[in-house]
Amino acid sequence: MQQAAARFADYLSRNRLRMTRERRVILEQVLAVGKHFDVDDLLVHMRNGGLRASRATLYRTLAHLVDSGMVHKVEMAKGQARYEPMLGRHHHDHLVCLKCGEIIEFESPEVERIQEEVCRRKRFTMTGHTHQIRGYCRRCSSR
Ligand SMILES: [Zn+2]
Ligand SMILES: [Zn+2]
Numbered sequence: 001m002q003q004a005a006a007r008f009a010d011y012l013s014r015n016r017l018r019m020t021r022e023r024r025v026i027l028e029q030v031l032a033v034g035k036h037f038d039v040d041d042l043l044v045h046m047r048n049g050g051l052r053a054s055r056a057t058l059y060r061t062l063a064h065l066v067d068s069g070m071v072h073k074v075e076m077a078k079g080q081a082r083y084e085p086m087l088g089r090h091h092h093d094h095l096v097c098l099k100c101g102e103i104i105e106f107e108s109p110e111v112e113r114i115q116e117e118v119c120r121r122k123r124f125t126m127t128g129h130t131h132q133i134r135g136y137c138r139r140c141s142s143r
């Protein structure tokens with residue numbers, strides 16, 4: 001947590017923002033709530049711990065965490081989103097089922113290599129990427 005807080009504080013200061021108590025609490029909760037959570041999961045988790053924050057504040061803070069690269073955002077059906085803290089986790093990408101909401105993680109060195117090559121060709125400095133495939137999982141496509 002100490003290391004995560006330092007990293008987030010560093011990102012915030014580079015963007016002329018301060019590490020407030022509220023941001024620190026939300027970071028703590030984000031790290032504790034688990035993987036592939038949505039804002040409602042986070043709200044429930046915080047409420048169970050006797051903490052309160054508005055939905056708007058959570059969305060704003062999550063957006064900063066996503067920009068900082070510490071949290072990944074997974075786009076779901078109908079504009080919904082799930083979040084995943086990346087601290088201590090290996091880079092991976094996602095397959096998202098639009099029907100049941102299942103999220104399947106995958107790692108492909110080949111896909112990674114091709115993306116890096118595209119950036120090199122375009123003289124683009126990559127700071128991060130999200131590779132996401134939308135569709136229907138095995139169960140939903142056989143139905
Ligand atoms: Zn990737
Ligand atoms: Zn499915």
Ligand SMILES: [Zn+2]
Pocket residue numbers: 035036084092094105
């Ligand atoms: Zn994931």
